[in-house]
Amino acid sequence: MPRLPAFTPSSHRFRLPNGLKVILAPEPASPTASVWVWYNVGSKNEWPGVTGASHWVEHMLFEGSPKYRKGAIDRAVTEAGGTLNAFTEYDFTAYFTTVPKARLALPLDIESDRMTRAFLTDDEVERERVVILSEREGNENWPEFLVEEELYSLAYRHHPYRWDPLGRPEDIRAMTPAMLADYYHRFYGTRNATLVVSGAFDAPSVRADVRRRFGRLRASGDDPTVRASEPRQRGERRATLHGPGTTPIVAIGWHAPAWPDGAAPAMLVLDMILGGASRVFGGGFGFGRGAEHPASRLYRRLVEPGLAVRSGSEYRPKAHPGMLVVSAQGVKGVPASQLESALLEEVDRLASRGPTASELQEARAKLLRGASLAYEGATAVGFRLGFFATVGPAGLERELLGKMLAVRSTAIREAATSILRRDGRTTVTFEPEGGATDA
Amino acid sequence: MRERTDPRRVERVVTDSGLTLVRQPPPPSTHSFSATFLSPAGWARDPPGKEGLSVLTSRLLTSGTRRLARIALAQLLDRHGASLSSECDVESGELSVWGPTSSFPVLFDLFVEALERPRFAVADLARTKRQLTERQLREKAQPESRSGRELLRAIYPPGHPFRESGAGTPSSVRSVTPDDLRNFHRRWWSTRQGLLVVTTDRSLAELRRRVERQFDFLDGTVGFEFSERWPRPRTPSAPIGIPLPGRTEVQVRMGGPSLPRSAPEYPALHLANEVLGGRSLSRLFQRVRERHGLAYHASSALAPMRAGGYWWAQAGTGPERLTKVIGLVTHELERMEDERVPPAELARIRNSLIGSLPLELETTAGAHDLAVDLAYYGLDESFYLTWPDQLNAVTPRDLQAAVATGLDYHRAAVVWAGPPPPRSGRR
Incomplete structure (x- = not known):
């Protein structure tokens, strides 16, 4: 390590x-x-x-x-x-x-x-x-x-x-x-x-x-542990929304490991490679939503060649199995079906071949540098220490960073193959209607 | 010598080449640096028919250099945990880098390279055009963007640059070529009249040596001043409603022309805006949200610039509550004009503003923003040390006078965008 x-x-x-x-x-x-x-x-x-x-x-x-x-x-x-x-x-x-x-x-x-x-x-x-x-x-x-x-x-x-x-x-x-x-x-x-x-x-x-x-406060607060669990998804689910908007949006999600799951570090690195965000080890406080990551796979596959105006992924581990979501917003005139195909192709490519050695190296460097700045300022320190203490045991951030840095290509491929399956997939498409067809 | 480590006091020097360099010490206990180059490359400089050119140019400064293509540049930045970003407003353009202190030499070199030798690749231009076109659509279809755009159009007549958002039109953006970018960059980004602001633990002397050596490519002399005469802002008569069916929340904005940052009344105006709608203690937040529970947000803001400024108040609410919200906001604006702010309320707001300065100094990014403002508006090197005194000197009378010129609701436009309010039936 x-x-x-x-x-x-x-x-x-x-x-x-x-x-x-x-x-x-x-x-x-x-x-x-x-x-x-x-x-x-x-x-x-x-x-x-x-x-x-x-x-x-x-x-x-x-x-x-x-x-x-x-x-x-x-x-x-x-x-x-x-x-x-x-x-x-x-x-x-x-x-x-x-x-x-x-x-x-x-x-x-x-x-x-x-x-x-x-x-x-x-x-x-x-x-x-x-x-x-x-x-x-x-x-x-x-x-x-x-x-x-x-x-x-x-x-x-x-x-x-x-x-x-x-x-x-x-x-x-x-x-x-x-x-x-x-x-x-x-x-x-x-x-x-x-x-x-x-x-x-x-x-x-x-x-x-x-x-x-x-x-002096009396001990209080019922046990907040949630006993419900989500049964395994046994088939693709889809929905199409219509409403006012600019261009189509496609989001595809899969149930993904919870914090305690051993596959979580590999999924976090997978999320970095797909979408680019360091997520829990980014600068400032928050989860790194919204920024552009031109070196990420989805950006290169969808934004660079002119299919999408933005594209990314998001895996925020939760107490219970959460979601890994990949998404894109199309360029005017690009149909949602084309965005969906491109997103899936990129996910499949990562699942079948895994990340390259240089991608892993880049992700590790980014993680290490990001972690060194993630605790700048009292507000960011309070955010990160509190977040990690709430979702896991003491020292989680250090342990997690170590595990993320040690993730190998095979672990990412295994996680992608077992989790990003077609029968566990949920796809939501937004089709704009009425209004903004021209500025 | 204590001041030299206090980020509230900056050092400013004009280098041999004529570039103004501002150096700010970073806040203690931080481990990052930041640098920003400010140029007069705002969208007020867009040539006719090429609206959107300034925004495209600034965005493309972060899209690769002649040596490094876009992806290679992004990877290098990622490797250092750094970010290179650009911004463009009506008056100016900014290129900034932020990263770990330990990477200062390599990242500062990269920052200069991005500024001096942008790639302006055809593919990058095409991609950025597509993104700008989507923004144009959003400005039309999204209630928040649309209300903001229409407010400026209501205040400023055609020919006034403050009327525009910088996004241009489909045809103007389509017409921009790589040569346009290069020419715009040469004229507006390569000027010795630009401003360089660096928040770093490096000494001014070291920084100056570096800047003298690395910024010798600047050869233009255009400055931030405008020579054009712009048409006067107008006084709209009736509220403007933009029905956007299918949306759930209406965005309402009221606003009008205000004062430039250099106006002597600015400290009083700044306080007046805080009283009206600055933060959670403000009248708009307290009346519209806390007392009447009509909206999630209600606030006001100033956009002070070098060549002018404007103000606006805004709230997001349900269509059935729109009339009531407009009435409450108008009432608060009238009160600002008619009644002096009680000394106790003024003291609360003033103390809050003065007291909050340390919060800006918690991170390098926060402190750097202060230094960039100071440099851009030509404020004194120790401005942030004397700012509390300036605020303390403002009286309720000063504040009321500033409202008359800088928050004048008689000259305000009223715009709403979103689902139309229900028609009231006659019984």
């Missing part, structure tokens, strides 16, 4: 008696401090009728708690010169606040106040319902969102990954405030959370402060 650089910041990890996991990652030279709370609760924990509840709770945690009444969190953080936000995924919900280093006590106070005691009053839940629907409507304006939502709903029949974290509009309209409050009180608690503090601070005093603020 190649020698790994010391790319992760040093951190102190401990657990409070109430079950809260804590990670402190001090960086004395940072001008800021960042506080993240990761809940091991996401849309995977919902069920029909309450889809979108995790995302709705995410919004409600800004709407009042004993010490921070409605609007007070925004006001306090913004006045302190800080920034805050939150996001909800299939497997988790994460909240972060980054402040000038002298104001670290503020986000710690906020998170300890709202972790188990947020107010979900009927009036505020009702008001936020329209905001949530509006957020969904904004996403529905983009065909890419509709395609992804359709792909997951088609590929999954039993597992909760089949609905988007934004939830189904019918459920958002019908869910009562009591249902939402029940969901919150059931899952959002110390046992299901990881607190990450990164940036400039004195570790011993922050450790004591964390114990004082969070240690």
Whole structure:
């Protein structure tokens, strides 16, 4: 295995008696401090009728708690010169606040106040319902969102990954405030959370402060483990969407390994070779969506010769088997069928011949360099340490990077052959209609 | 000497060849560098009939050099975990590189090579044209893009470059040739009047030596100033509605002409925009989303430039709520004009702005953005050290005066794009 650089910041990890996991990652030279709370609760924990509840709770945690009444969190953080936000995924919900280093006590106070005691009053839940629907409507304006939502709903029949974290509009309209409050009180608690503090601070005093603020919260949070599993797909599934848009979009997905699966590192490298993104080891924070990767196979196969305006792949391992998705948006005049053929040809070529030695070498170099910059700034540190701690055991990132660097061509070929099969494939096509035929 | 390691204070020097070099120390605890070359190659320079040329040229600067074809360039960048990117707006073009500190020599050489000897291959031009054509379609069909485009068309008459998005038209983009790219590049990207901004731990002296040696290819003298007289912005009378059936959310925008960045009122205007719709404490966010629950987002923004500027407020909402949202946004604009902002509210917004500066300095990319702005607008080397004082000096009266010239809703256009609102029946 190649020698790994010391790319992760040093951190102190401990657990409070109430079950809260804590990670402190001090960086004395940072001008800021960042506080993240990761809940091991996401849309995977919902069920029909309450889809979108995790995302709705995410919004409600800004709407009042004993010490921070409605609007007070925004006001306090913004006045302190800080920034805050939150996001909800299939497997988790994460909240972060980054402040000038002298104001670290503020986000710690906020998170300890709202972790188990947020107010979900009927009036505020009702008001936020329209905001949530509006957020969904904004996403529905983009065909890419509709395609992804359709792909997951088609590929999954039993597992909760089949609905988007934004939830189904019918459920958002019908869910009562009591249902939402029940969901919150059931899952959002110390046992299901990881607190990450990164940036400039004195570790011993922050450790004591964390114990004082969070240690008094009673242990709470039902086990969020999802027992449902998706049966093996036994045949190709397809859907074609029609609607306003510019040019056709094709997305093809396969069920892919979960984090604990031994094939996950090979699939991550396969994703890099197909689509180009370093994913969990890219720069900044986030999952590297949207960037162009001209050296990737799909770009070279579809964008360079003029079939597509963009093309890529995405494999984000999840707690349960997720999806590897390859997709392309066509050049005006190129039919969806041609995009689909080109995508499949490229996937088949990788499955039958594997990556070249130089492709693997390039991917390793990119991974190593990317990892060295992935932890720049307190906010990015909080993101990565919290993400990895939520989806896996301590030290996962280091272990994962090592495994990814050690992936051989045969492992990629084996993973591709066994996973990217025709009978496990789900294809969604978007055909634009009406409107933009000419600018 | 402490300041030399503070990214809020930059060093600026004009090299022997006439190029202005700005060096910024990177934030402590970062391990990357960034460099940006700014040129006057914005789409205001597009020749008639060749609209889209400036955007194509800037994009193609990252598509290979005479030595390295596009893929080889991308692979080399990947190998260093680096990115080479370009941007183009109405006034300027930018080429930037970002990468690990340890790769500075090789990546800086590559950056200069991309700037000096772009490949402008026929196939790359064809690909970039296809992507730009799709953008043209999006600007027509996507509510967010369409409302933004139509707002500028409502404010600025034909002949004014701020009216355009830079994407051109199908025929103008089709007509661009590799020779057009080369000529545009020679004229607008190869100028000694360009600005080079580097965020690095290398000393200014070392950087200067390197720049004197490597940037000797610059031979043009065109600057960022405009000699043309542009038609005056107009005052639209009625709201413009663009029905886009089949969409779910309406995008509404209101906006009008504003002030250039160099205006003495700019600090007050900047604060006024923060009060109106800057972030989550702003009036638009608080009233439209938090109090009335009418939209997921409601905000306002300024586009201050060297030769002018404009402002806009925007919100995304359901068609049945459109009228109410427009009414609320208009009401908040009227309040900004009619009433002085209470001192307590002003203090909150001001403290937030001043306090947030350290957040920009968390990463090399964040600090570099500040230095690029400073260089482009010709601000003082220690501008970011004195910016808090400038904001502290703004009074509620100054703010109200700035609103009258820079956020004037009487001259604002109102545009919505998306599913049409339901017609109200008469009982």
